[in-house]
Amino acid sequence: MHIQQLQLKNYRNYDVLNLSFDDKVNVIIGENAQGKTNLMEAIYVLAFTKSHRTPREKELIQWEKEYAKIEGTITKRNQSFPVEIILSTKGKKAKLNHLEQKRLSDYIGALNVVMFAPEDLTLVKGPPQIRRRFIDMELGQIQPRYIYHLGQYQKVLKQRNHLLKQMQRNQKQDPAVLRVLTEQLIEHATTLLERRFAFLDLLRKWADPVHHQISRGLEKLEINYAATIEVSEEANKATIETRYLAKFQEIEAKEIERGTTLIGPHRDDLLFYVNKRNVQTYGSQGQQRTTALSMKLAEIELIHNEVGEYPILLLDDVLSELDDYRQSHLLNTIQGKVQTFVSTTSVDGINHNTLKKAELFRVNNGKVDT
Numbered sequence: 001m002h003i004q005q006l007q008l009k010n011y012r013n014y015d016v017l018n019l020s021f022d023d024k025v026n027v028i029i030g031e032n033a034q035g036k037t038n039l040m041e042a043i044y045v046l047a048f049t050k051s052h053r054t055p056r057e058k059e060l061i062q063w064e065k066e067y068a069k070i071e072g073t074i075t076k077r078n079q080s081f082p083v084e085i086i087l088s089t090k091g092k093k094a095k096l097n098h099l100e101q102k103r104l105s106d107y108i109g110a111l112n113v114v115m116f117a118p119e120d121l122t123l124v125k126g127p128p129q130i131r132r133r134f135i136d137m138e139l140g141q142i143q144p145r146y147i148y149h150l151g152q153y154q155k156v157l158k159q160r161n162h163l164l165k166q167m168q169r170n171q172k173q174d175p176a177v178l179r180v181l182t183e184q185l186i187e188h189a190t191t192l193l194e195r196r197f198a199f200l201d202l203l204r205k206w207a208d209p210v211h212h213q214i215s216r217g218l219e220k221l222e223i224n225y226a227a228t229i230e231v232s233e234e235a236n237k238a239t240i241e242t243r244y245l246a247k248f249q250e251i252e253a254k255e256i257e258r259g260t261t262l263i264g265p266h267r268d269d270l271l272f273y274v275n276k277r278n279v280q281t282y283g284s285q286g287q288q289r290t291t292a293l294s295m296k297l298a299e300i301e302l303i304h305n306e307v308g309e310y311p312i313l314l315l316d317d318v319l320s321e322l323d324d325y326r327q328s329h330l331l332n333t334i335q336g337k338v339q340t341f342v343s344t345t346s347v348d349g350i351n352h353n354t355l356k357k358a359e360l361f362r363v364n365n366g367k368v369d370t
C-alpha cells in the first residue's frame with residue numbers, strides 16, 4: 001500500500017501543506033526543528049489516530065488554532081480512497097471514504113504504518129511500557145478488535161484501581177464490588193493475553209530468520225512473553241481465567257494495601273534472548289540495535305503476510321544511527337516493495353542506491369520544496 005497525497009492544515013508548524021509522494025522512497029531533508037518529524041508524525045497519526053511521541057493531542061494542533069486536519073489518499077489493493085483525521089479541542093474525528101467512523105477501532109487498519117525512530121532503539125533496553133506499547137500498536141493495526149478489548153480492559157482497570165485506592169484509605173467499600181470488577185478485568189485480561197500469545201507466535205516466525213540474517217548467521221533470537229501469572233502460551237481461555245482468579249485471590253490483601261492492581265497485561269513484558277542470553281541484561285549495544293531492527297523488519301513482513309500488502313515505512317532520523325551493514329540490510333530489504341519515508345538532516349554518509357533514486361523534499365520552517 002502507499003500514500004499518494006498528504007494534506008495538512010494547522011498541523012504543528014504546518015499552516016497548509018499539500019504533497020504528492022513517490023510510491024518508493026521519499027527523503028525528507030532539513031535542518032533541526034524545521035518540521036521533518038512533524039511530517040512523519042502526521043502520516044503516523046493518519047494510521048493510528050494518535051501520535052508516537054505524545055499522548056497529548058492538543059500539542060498536534062498549531063499554536064493558537066482551534067483544530068488540525070490531516071488528509072491522505074491511500075492506495076491499497078489497487079484502489080484509492082481518502083482518509084482524514086480532524087483533531088480539535090473538543091475531540092477527534094476519523095473519516096474513511098468521507099464517512100466518520102464511530103469507533104476509532106473501525107478506522108485503524110485502513111492504513112498500515114511501521115515507524116522506526118531513534119527511540120525504537122530502546123525497544124530492547126528501555127522500560128517495559130515501551131515493549132507493551134509495541135505489542136499493542138502493532139497487534140492493534142492488524143487486528144483492530146484488539147484495540148476495542150484493550151480499551152475495555154483499561155476502563156475496568158481504572159475503576160478497579162479507584163476502588164482499591166478507596167479501600168486502601170479505609171473508606172467503607174463493599175468487597176462484592178471488588179469481586180465483580182475483578183471478574184470483568186479477568187475476562188478482558190484473558191482476551192488480551194490470548195491475542196498477544198497468538199501475535200507473538202507470528203512475530204517469532206518472522207523475527208527469527210531476519211535476526212539470523214542481520215547477524216550474519218551468528219545469532220539466534222528468541223522472544224519470550226513474561227506474564228504476571230504462570231501460564232503457558234498454549235493454555236486455553238479457561239486455564240488463563242483460572243490462573244488469574246487464583247492469583248487475584250492470593251494477592252487481594254496486598255492490592256488493597258498498595259491501592260492498585262498488581263497483575264495483568266498492563267504489567268507484562270517481553271524478554272529477548274540472543275543465543276540463550278538475555279539481551280536486555282547481557283547484550284552489547286550492537287546486539288540490542290540488531291534486535292530492535294529485527295523486530296521492525298519482522299513487523300513489515302508480518303503485516304504483509306496478514307494484510308496482503310506491505311505497510312508504509314517511516315524511518316525518522318534513524319538511518320544515521322545504524323552502521324553501514326545494518327543500514328544496507330534495511331534498505332536492501334525494503335527496496336522496491338515498501339513505500340518508505342526517510343527523514344534526515346543530511347544525506348552524507350547514506351550511500352545506498354535506493355536513496356540516490358529517491359524523491360527529495362526539503363523542509364524549511366513548516367514549508368516544503370520538492
Ligand SMILES: Nc1ncnc2c1ncn2[C@@H]1O[C@H](COP(=O)(O)OP(=O)(O)OP(=O)(O)O)[C@@H](O)[C@H]1O
Binds near residue numbers: 014032060062317345
Ligand atoms: N503545535 C505546534 N504549533 C506550531 N509549531 C509547533 C508545534 N509543535 C511543534 N512545533 C514546532 O515544530 C518544530 C519541530 O519540528 P520537528 O519536530 O518536525 O523537527 P525536525 O525537523 O524533525 O528536527 P530534528 O532534526 O531536530 O528532529 C519546532 O520548531 C517546534 O517549535
